[in-house]
Structures are given as structure tokens and as C-alpha cells.
Amino acid sequence: MKKILIVTTKFPFPLFRGDNLRIYNISNHLSKTNKVDLIYTGTKENFKKKIKFINKIIFIKANKIKRFFYIIYFFMMGKPLRVGYFFSSEMKEKIEAIHNNYDCIIFHSIEGSAFLPNTFKGKKILEMTDLLSKNYLQLFNRLNFFNPKKYLYLLEQFILKRYEKNAVNWFDHVILVSSEDAKYFSSKIILKNKIKIIPIGVKKKKKIYKFNTKNKDIIFIGNINYMPNKIACYEFIEKIMPKLKAYGLNVNFKIIGQTSKLLKFDLNRFHNVKIYNNIKFPEKLCNNAICGIANLSVATGMQFKILEYMSMGLPAIISKKCYGSLNLRKNHDLLVYKNHDEFAQQIIKLNKNKNFSNKLSKNCYKKISKDYTWTKSLKKYNSLI
Numbered sequence: 001m002k003k004i005l006i007v008t009t010k011f012p013f014p015l016f017r018g019d020n021l022r023i024y025n026i027s028n029h030l031s032k033t034n035k036v037d038l039i040y041t042g043t044k045e046n047f048k049k050k051i052k053f054i055n056k057i058i059f060i061k062a063n064k065i066k067r068f069f070y071i072i073y074f075f076m077m078g079k080p081l082r083v084g085y086f087f088s089s090e091m092k093e094k095i096e097a098i099h100n101n102y103d104c105i106i107f108h109s110i111e112g113s114a115f116l117p118n119t120f121k122g123k124k125i126l127e128m129t130d131l132l133s134k135n136y137l138q139l140f141n142r143l144n145f146f147n148p149k150k151y152l153y154l155l156e157q158f159i160l161k162r163y164e165k166n167a168v169n170w171f172d173h174v175i176l177v178s179s180e181d182a183k184y185f186s187s188k189i190i191l192k193n194k195i196k197i198i199p200i201g202v203k204k205k206k207k208i209y210k211f212n213t214k215n216k217d218i219i220f221i222g223n224i225n226y227m228p229n230k231i232a233c234y235e236f237i238e239k240i241m242p243k244l245k246a247y248g249l250n251v252n253f254k255i256i257g258q259t260s261k262l263l264k265f266d267l268n269r270f271h272n273v274k275i276y277n278n279i280k281f282p283e284k285l286c287n288n289a290i291c292g293i294a295n296l297s298v299a300t301g302m303q304f305k306i307l308e309y310m311s312m313g314l315p316a317i318i319s320k321k322c323y324g325s326l327n328l329r330k331n332h333d334l335l336v337y338k339n340h341d342e343f344a345q346q347i348i349k350l351n352k353n354k355n356f357s358n359k360l361s362k363n364c365y366k367k368i369s370k371d372y373t374w375t376k377s378l379k380k381y382n383s384l385i
Contacts, residue, residue: 006038007115008108009086011046014278016257017223018304023108028053029378041088060091080160086111104385113167126171130301131181133160138298173384178301178325200302201377207313208283209361211354217252219292221305224259228298237270243344256282283312290351294318307372313365317346333367
């Protein structure tokens, strides 16, 4: 049994975000044969109850004024603004004080890398998961010329790209969920050997999908405050729903996840759009669904929402951008569209064609149960620690 410290700037609750689910399940998996502690920072303590599989939870309160200072400081040092925003000197000092108590430290996401102690002699793992620099470049290309965020994303992308490549040198292992992202790094053997691909998984659920031509719900699961998800939701409302209505299919768009109060208010103004915040069991809202969608135009790594749909046997329609990192068969395990017209036609086909829809549901549920459980996905972690 080894003592493991997990360092994160995002507490693993609520479990509606892919990154939260990722670190929650890593902690749970490793705790079965090891003693796992977790340290996190935030402006407020998110969870005061004990998580049964975590030995000890350490909370370090972040100061909002200091966060602004660190953004400026990190920028002047040529480091990402995002890393500066999540930095805490108090957290850094606490980890320096306790790091010798552990055999292995896992740093969650690129911003967690800033807390690496210089003198730690145990196993150092960076759970990078996705490449944020690729994500930011896509956002730059996607946003309007007059949107000031466009240029902020461009600047941050340049800094992040260099920082991500340098970070590989600081750790024994760097974890990504997609082999496509691994191609981004140097071809030097010594660096390639450090990078490990450990895909995301999903908790197996009861198969809830039942075909019915009266089904009218389209499901989108995710953190809607996250810009790519926000763009995808508005695009479906403004581009796809009118197309479906013109074809005689008047759907209900159910958005399940996290949204700010302002964003929820704005989305609720659209007809046949309903927002559900902080739903513990999203499958309860999917009984009358035609499909789940991942219509992202900005995407890196693997999208957890796709596996979530498939884990309940719900047919999934995804964009070509989301498909690149998946070991799933088009028109067998899920549907992939190239343009808005094809997207709309796929929804209509699922609504009308019973045999096709049921076959897709059966195939996706079987595939997830076989290849994408958390136990199978995270098995490789055992040999790394």
C-alpha cells in the first residue's frame, strides 16, 4: 500500500463536469489498494462531508485579490494566465511541508503543475487529460473578429503550448486521454515514454432507451459555463431546431449540467428549451429522448457526455470534431455528422426508424459495457504509481 496525494484546483464535486468525474474516479480507483489524500484550493470550501474513499481532505482557501495579482505575475513570467489564476502560495507552502509523507503525488490538470515541490523524490504524475492550447486555438478560430476574448485566447494559446511541452520534462509520467493529443509532443523517445494514454470511462447504468415516435427530447449533458458547450447549445437552438421544425419535428431541448444564473435565464427564453442544474441522476430526464448530442465545434480529447449517453443505451449524434479520438464505429456505435443538414436528418431518422434506432442503442450500450468502464480505463494507473 502506497500513500498518494492528489493535488487539484477543482474539488471533484458536483459530478457534472468531465474533469470532476475524472479526478473523482481516479481517486476512487487508487484508494482500493492505496491510502489517498486530496488537497484542493478554492475561494470557498465546496464539500464539508467526508468522502468515504478519501483518507484525508485538505482545503486551502484562495484569495480573489491574490488571484488577480498572480494572473499578472505569471503573465510577466511568460506563464499561462490560467495557471496564475488557480495558483495559491498557501497551497504551495502546504504541499512543500507535507510532500515527504507521500510515495506518489498526482497533479490534476495543467494548472496543478505549478504546485510541484522541487525536492520531491517520489513518483510525480501530471494528469494533464486534455491539451488546453489546442482548445484555445479552436476557440480563437471560432469566435467573431470583434469579440475581445478571441485575442485573449490566441495569446493564452501561445503561452500554454510552450508550457505544456515544458511540463513533460518535470514529471515521471504525463497522462492524456487521447492518442491524437500525444502526437503534439516531441518525437524524442525519452519524452514519448513519459506520455501515457488513459482514456475516460463511465459508470455502467441501466439501459433506459425505448424507441417511440412520440419521443421529442434531445439531450445535452455538460458544464454550459464552459465556452465550447455554450457555443454548441446556442448553435443547436438557433440552427438545428428551426431545421427540424421545418421538417415537421418539433423537439424539446433538455440541457443537463451546470449553468450560471444569467446563462440559465438567457437560455430559458427560447421556446422548447429547458435547463436542469445539478441533477444527480440525469438518466431520469432521458426516458423520452430521441438521442443525446455532442455537437461541439471546439473539442479536444474525449467528450464524457458521449460515453454518458451510450452508458444508458441512448443513441448519440456527434460532430466530426468530437469523433477523432474515439475508438467507436460510425453508424454502428454512434452517428457522426459533417454539416447541419446531415445533423438534422440523423435526428429525424432516429425519430422515425425503429429498427435503426434500436440497433444503434443496443450496439452502443454493449460497447460501453465492454470497453469504457472506469475500472478498465484506469487499470493502467496501478503500474504508474
